[in-house]
Amino acid sequence: MAKILIVDDEKSIRYTLKEILEYEKYEVDEAKDGEEGLHLIEQNDYDIVLCDVKMPKLDGLQVLERAMDLGKDTQFIMISAHGNIDTAVEATKKGAYDFIQKPPDLNRLLLTIRNALDKSNLVAETKTLKKKVYRGSEIIGESEAIAKVKEEIEKVAPTDARVLITGPNGSGKELVAKWIHSKSNRNKSQLVEVNCAAIPSELIESELFGHEKGSFTSAVKQRIGKFEQANNGTLFLDEIGDMSLSAQAKVLRALQESKITRVGGEKEMKVNVRVLAATNKNLREEIKQGRFREDLYHRLSVIVIQVPSLNERREDVPLLVDKFLSDIADDYGNAKKQIQPEAVSLLKEVDWTGNIRELHNVVERLVIMSGSQITAEDVNRYARY
Numbered sequence: 001m002a003k004i005l006i007v008d009d010e011k012s013i014r015y016t017l018k019e020i021l022e023y024e025k026y027e028v029d030e031a032k033d034g035e036e037g038l039h040l041i042e043q044n045d046y047d048i049v050l051c052d053v054k055m056p057k058l059d060g061l062q063v064l065e066r067a068m069d070l071g072k073d074t075q076f077i078m079i080s081a082h083g084n085i086d087t088a089v090e091a092t093k094k095g096a097y098d099f100i101q102k103p104p105d106l107n108r109l110l111l112t113i114r115n116a117l118d119k120s121n122l123v124a125e126t127k128t129l130k131k132k133v134y135r136g137s138e139i140i141g142e143s144e145a146i147a148k149v150k151e152e153i154e155k156v157a158p159t160d161a162r163v164l165i166t167g168p169n170g171s172g173k174e175l176v177a178k179w180i181h182s183k184s185n186r187n188k189s190q191l192v193e194v195n196c197a198a199i200p201s202e203l204i205e206s207e208l209f210g211h212e213k214g215s216f217t218s219a220v221k222q223r224i225g226k227f228e229q230a231n232n233g234t235l236f237l238d239e240i241g242d243m244s245l246s247a248q249a250k251v252l253r254a255l256q257e258s259k260i261t262r263v264g265g266e267k268e269m270k271v272n273v274r275v276l277a278a279t280n281k282n283l284r285e286e287i288k289q290g291r292f293r294e295d296l297y298h299r300l301s302v303i304v305i306q307v308p309s310l311n312e313r314r315e316d317v318p319l320l321v322d323k324f325l326s327d328i329a330d331d332y333g334n335a336k337k338q339i340q341p342e343a344v345s346l347l348k349e350v351d352w353t354g355n356i357r358e359l360h361n362v363v364e365r366l367v368i369m370s371g372s373q374i375t376a377e378d379v380n381r382y383a384r385y
Helices: 011-023 034-043 060-069 085-093 106-135 144-156 173-182 204-209 245-257 283-288 294-300 310-332 341-349 355-369 376-382
Strands: 003-007 027-031 048-052 075-080 098-101 163-166 191-195 234-238 259-261 268-270 274-279 303-306
Touching (some): 003 011, 034 048, 048 106, 060 075, 060 085, 075 085, 098 106, 144 310, 173 191, 204 245
Parallel strands (some): 003 027, 003 048, 048 075
16 A cells, blocks of 8 residues: 655645545555654655645755655655746756645546656666666675686776686676676666577577568568667677577677678668677587687687686685575565574585576575574485485
8 A cells, every 4th residue: 555645734735635545545644844744754655745835844845855865765746836837847856756736636636646656666666676686796705716707807897808708507607797797888888688599590690680671481570689789888698609600600790890780681780899708618619510610719709707616616605695595585575594504514515516596596495495594404405306
C-alpha cells in the first residue's frame, strides 16, 4: 500500500484529501505545517508528499528542498492557491514531480498521484538494478594471482588496446571485461556483450553487423548490429573461440578498417569500437587445427589477461563465501547467515571445477538447506552433488 503525507495548514483541506485518498486505499498521514511535515519525512519513507506552498514555520519549497537534501526518493506534488508560473518552475527545479492549484481537480490529482507512484516505483527498481550491477562487478580476492589480474586491468583499462581474456569457464572473464570498460575512457558509452557460443553460426554475422530488410527470409526489417550499438563504447566478444571462420574474417576486416557493412547491404559505415574478447579455449591450438584465424588472434591479443581458476586462488574462498552470503541475504530479504570456520576450511579444499560460478551455487544451496548456521556437516552433505 502506497504511503502519502499531506502537509497543509488548512485543516479542511487535510481532512478532505485524507478522506478521498483513504477511500482509494492509500495509507495517509497529515501535518499541519512545514516543520511538522519535515519531521515526519525524516522519520518515515513516503511514496508521495502533497505539500502546500504557503505555510507557517517552513513554506512548501523549503520542505521540498530539505527533503531532497535528505536523499529521499519521495515524489512531491505541490499544491497552492497562490501559485504562478514562477513558483511552479522553481518547485520543479527543486525536484517536485508536479504543481497543482487549489482547489485541486480531484480527477487530475488522483491521476497525478498514480503517475508519480509509477515514477517512484521506476526509481526504486532502477536503484535496485544499479546496486545489483555494481555488486556483481566487484572482483573479490587478495591472492597473488588475482592481484596480478587487477594490476593488469589498471594498466590496460585507460588505453584503447584490445584485450584477450582467457581462463576456464566460471572463472570471471566477463567480470574482467566489465572492469576494463568501467575504468576506461569509454565508460560513459555502452559495453555491448555478445556470447558467440550461444548464437547459431548462420546468424552470428547478422548479430554482429546487422542486416538490411529482405537480406534473407526472416529479415522482415532492418537490424542494427552489435558493432553499431557499441559505437564509441566497448564490444565484448565472449567465447570468441566458437565463432565461425566466415564471421572471423568479417570481424578481422572490421578491426583492420574500423568499418562494417550490414548483411545484405552495400554501404560501409565507420565504427569506433574497442573490442575485448574472451575464451576458455587454447586459441593457439585452435589455430593449428585450422579452426581459428591466426591473423585475428594477433589482432585481438594485444594484451592477454589470464584469469586464474578458483583452485589456483583457494585463499580467496573465505572472502568470496562472505560476499556471496551477503548478496544472497540481500536477494532473499533475510539476515545474513553465519558460517562456521570449519565449514569455510572444508570449502577451501573442494575441487572447484566450475570455479566462482560453482562456489556461488554451493553457497546458495547451503543457505537454503542448512539450519541457523552453516556447519562443516552441511558442507559435507550439500557442497557436491
